[in-house]
Amino acid sequence: MRGLRATAHRFSVPLDHADPDSVLIEVFAREYTSLEHGEEDAARLPWLLFLQGGPGGRGVRTTHLSGWMKAAARKFRILMLDQRGTGLSTPADAATLAVLPTPEAQADYLAHFRADSIVADAELIRRRLGSPPWTVFGQSYGGFCTLTYLSYAPEGVDRALITGGLAPLSGRPDEVYRATFARVQERNDEYFSWYPEDRDLVTRIARHLDDVEERLPSGERLTARRFQIVGSFLGGNTRVHGLHYLLEDAFTDTADGQRLSAAFLEQVHGIVSRASHPLYALLHESIYCQGFDSSWAAQRILAEYPQFRDDAPDVLLTGEMIYPWYFEEDPALRPLRAVAEVLAAKADWGPLYDPDVLATNTVRAAAAVYRHDIYVDRGLSLTTAAAVRNLQVWETDEFHHDGIADDGEAIFERLLSMTRRGAEA
Structure with missing residues (x-):
């Protein structure tokens, strides 16, 4: 493809990471690297995990590098995850759920398709790739997942970038x-x-x-x-x-x-x-x-x-x-x-965030908060930002919820620069 190489990866992961006897499902991910880097040089680049919006959206398919991916590929190997149940990962839809005997059994199955399970998949994948802590970039719901990552597996994150995705940490x-x-x-x-x-x-x-x-x-x-x-x-x-x-x-x-x-x-x-x-x-x-x-x-x-x-x-x-x-x-x-x-x-949903861990967060993190975002409210976002230590906020009225689709390169570069070592927290 023009200017990039794409490599498929497939990983077997447990449906329920807390149950060692859980059935296995497959999670698909695609690695994107720039042809500006030779194969050996590309293999030495640090990883960036992209968590897309959703829930239920598959990873980005691209045939050339542009926008934020063009900027990221200068410094990283991009891992584009098909979050469990989406894309080429084991599907969760009407056809596959029909094999389960009751709506209650289907609901029990789907309870393992939220941010906590997505993050557990990501950590398992990171270790299997042999990667040190990686950069995580979350857009919209991917930002929600990034906050879950910082809550329950911060040791796997070198720095966190979030666009239009600071979720409320509590409340209905x-x-x-x-x-x-x-x-x-x-x-x-x-x-x-x-x-x-x-x-x-x-x-x-x-x-x-x-x-x-x-x-x-x-x-x-x-x-x-x-x-x-x-x-x-x-x-x-x-x-x-x-x-x-x-x-x-x-x-x-x-x-x-x-x-x-x-x-x-x-x-x-x-x-x-x-x-x-x-x-x-x-x-x-x-x-x-x-x-x-x-x-x-x-x-x-x-x-x-x-x-x-x-x-x-x-x-x-x-x-x-x-x-x-x-x-x-x-x-x-x-x-x-x-x-x-x-x-x-269903009233017994488990926790998605740990406010105590987030209050003492040491991972370098930056978030773009879009002032007029109609889906992720500015006020709720800023309340969350104030509860996460070491998170820097760039508040802007230049973009709406899908800002990275319009000027992803500039947005990505700005957030990345905010997380450079030595940057003010």
């Missing part, structure tokens, strides 16, 4: 979703100030979906509330403007009057379907749970924000929140509805 997800709904409304207002013609268009699409049966390419009817998910664009830095391009494709004239175009429905399907990443829907709320249940937090908090109802006079777009009706309307999720209910009621 309710607080997270209250902040999220407020931020998403602000972002809706901002978007419609740029594209006022889209204000009425969004409501028009929603009302059309109430009255006319429009079907996605996978066959199911598109509802107004599922259409609202296209608000995921709002979390983007420059990607937000792609929402306008999506909406301008909405209607087309037909013999039966105006209908939603095939091009629009195809694009919407790619946004609202969880077929390629069901773990996101199954585990999303659990990433905030430690010793309590989520009880469908986003759905409960939505009741406090009636302006986000799909029948509101001016329909707002939502985004990454997960609701129980997803498991009715998305064909990929319908077989998982029962286990989703068990997971939402």
